[in-house]
Amino acid sequence: MSKFLTASIGRKFLMSVTGLFLMLFIVVHLTVNLLLIFDDSGDLFNVAANFMATNPAVKIMEPILGLGFMIHIIWSFIISWENYKARPVKYNKQDLSNASSWSSRNMLILGALVLVFLIIHIYDFYWKIKITGSDLLPNVVINGEEMHNTYLLVSTHFKESLVFSLLYVLGGVLLGLHVVHGFWSSFQTLGINNKIWMSRLQWVARVYAILVAVGFSVIPLYFVIKF
Amino acid sequence: MADKILKKLYIKVWRQNNAQDKGRFETYEIENVSTGSSFLEMMDLLNNNLIEKGIDPIAFDHDCREGICGICSMFINGRPHGPDTAVTTCQLHMRKFNDGDTITVEPWRAAAFPVIKDLIVNRSAFDTILQAGGFISVNTGGVPDGNAIPISRDDAEEAMDAAACIGCGACVAACKNSSAMLFVAAKVSHLAKLPQGRIEAKARARNMVAKMDELGFGGCTNTGACEAECPKSISISHIARLNREYLVAKFAE
Numbered sequence: 001m002s003k004f005l006t007a008s009i010g011r012k013f014l015m016s017v018t019g020l021f022l023m024l025f026i027v028v029h030l031t032v033n034l035l036l037i038f039d040d041s042g043d044l045f046n047v048a049a050n051f052m053a054t055n056p057a058v059k060i061m062e063p064i065l066g067l068g069f070m071i072h073i074i075w076s077f078i079i080s081w082e083n084y085k086a087r088p089v090k091y092n093k094q095d096l097s098n099a100s101s102w103s104s105r106n107m108l109i110l111g112a113l114v115l116v117f118l119i120i121h122i123y124d125f126y127w128k129i130k131i132t133g134s135d136l137l138p139n140v141v142i143n144g145e146e147m148h149n150t151y152l153l154v155s156t157h158f159k160e161s162l163v164f165s166l167l168y169v170l171g172g173v174l175l176g177l178h179v180v181h182g183f184w185s186s187f188q189t190l191g192i193n194n195k196i197w198m199s200r201l202q203w204v205a206r207v208y209a210i211l212v213a214v215g216f217s218v219i220p221l222y223f224v225i226k227f
Numbered sequence: 228m229a230d231k232i233l234k235k236l237y238i239k240v241w242r243q244n245n246a247q248d249k250g251r252f253e254t255y256e257i258e259n260v261s262t263g264s265s266f267l268e269m270m271d272l273l274n275n276n277l278i279e280k281g282i283d284p285i286a287f288d289h290d291c292r293e294g295i296c297g298i299c300s301m302f303i304n305g306r307p308h309g310p311d312t313a314v315t316t317c318q319l320h321m322r323k324f325n326d327g328d329t330i331t332v333e334p335w336r337a338a339a340f341p342v343i344k345d346l347i348v349n350r351s352a353f354d355t356i357l358q359a360g361g362f363i364s365v366n367t368g369g370v371p372d373g374n375a376i377p378i379s380r381d382d383a384e385e386a387m388d389a390a391a392c393i394g395c396g397a398c399v400a401a402c403k404n405s406s407a408m409l410f411v412a413a414k415v416s417h418l419a420k421l422p423q424g425r426i427e428a429k430a431r432a433r434n435m436v437a438k439m440d441e442l443g444f445g446g447c448t449n450t451g452a453c454e455a456e457c458p459k460s461i462s463i464s465h466i467a468r469l470n471r472e473y474l475v476a477k478f479a480e
Binding site for chain 1: 239241250252290302304307315331333336337338389401403404406408415436437439440444445446447448449450451452455456462463464466467468469470471472473474475477
């Protein structure tokens with residue numbers, strides 16, 4: 001196993017494994033978030049958010065998730081820098097438009113934009129819920145259990161600012177563009193692909209990417225349109 | 228259909244005296260080019276004109292001119308082997324261009340493929356990778372009977388598809404990361420699918436990938452540009468097989 005993590009395929013292996021893990025997290029995150037639009041009293045979402053905040057298994061996964069993000073982000077910059085160095089003199093004219101998809105060529109840019117969004121997103125919600133607190137976070141009692149009214153914080157943000165809501169739509173679309181390549185690419189890197197599965201995985205990647213982009217966009221749009 | 232004549236073309240071509248030279252673009256005019264001529268024939272005509280004018284002709288690689296040797300290597304109008312699919316530069320015809328066009332011609336660009344002169348790059352890095360494991364070791368002796376080792380037709384076809392690689396380097400030239408993964412994948416794959424190749428499979432994958440990294444090729448990000456520009460249309464599914472072979476070999480260490 002010597003030098004595995006510094007070899008080209010070893011580095012990609014790390015990107016792939018962390019990428020798959022993060023895509024699994026996205027599914028969980030989106031599922032919980034969608035509860036926002038299925039119960040306007042907010043109870044459904046609050047119970048789910050409280051479960052995610054207090055369940056021991058989720059608590060164990062939280063630092064692992066953080067580590068997954070760190071590795072995925074740091075390695076992406078290392079890999080991109082190494083790849084950039086492999087062509088010291090650039091082409092005067094290069095046309096890749098027919099040969100490869102736009103998102104596959106711009107994973108670093110898309111990833112960096114998603115990272116910017118992620119930082120804003122953490123500041124908007126996670127930071128306020130876990131650390132600073134907010135006027136919009138009174139405690140509520142649901143089924144005899146006292147918990148944060150996270151629904152109030154989230155829904156108020158979306159209802160009050162159109163710009164804020166559109167930023168979240170943009171975040172969803174950027175993430176969709178990132179995973180449309182990332183999804184099938186992870187399997188390819190792990191060697192779990194062949195001529196038959198190539199088109200299948202790319203098809204599933206499109207479905208997954210559309211679900212992510214539409215799923216995350218629907219939530220802010222729901223609050224903007226309904227309220 | 229009779230071939231048309233392109234009255235005038237402008238060839239913007241990379242000129243570089245040697246590996247140390249910084250290099251520059253020069254634009255030359257060429258008149259009356261038949262659309263039936265190949266790109267290399269056009270280059271020959273241009274060089275004739277340059278020699279008559281006392282200008283050093285443009286150095287470029289060419290050999291069989293039948294699309295099988297893999298030595299021609301020009302990056303034409305932003306694409307390796309120019310604006311056609313599944314062909315080498317020698318099989319590219321001037322009918323792909325229009326009268327009055329400016330055609331940009333560059334050498335392959337990669338740290339591992341240094342320019343020797345003008346459009347000629349040193350592709351011996353590919354040979355070095357092959358020497359690291361792109362072979363099977365056989366003892367001398369009698370030739371075994373061909374039917375003694377049964378191989379399924381699918382495996383034979385898959386191995387042959389990979390073996391179609393002519394080592395031209397278009398995959399490296401096309402890749403935004405200058406990665407040699409499609410080349411290495413083709414060379415690993417055509418042996419991996421055959422029983423003779425299985426014996427040294429682990430060492431092959433490990434050593435060839437290590438050599439590829441050492442020589443300064445970039446990593447694969449699965450954009451698929453290599454397959455799209457490969458004159459032999461070698462599938463990136465071979466890269467999946469290389470990844471599989473490599474990971475299995477590494478985890479077995």
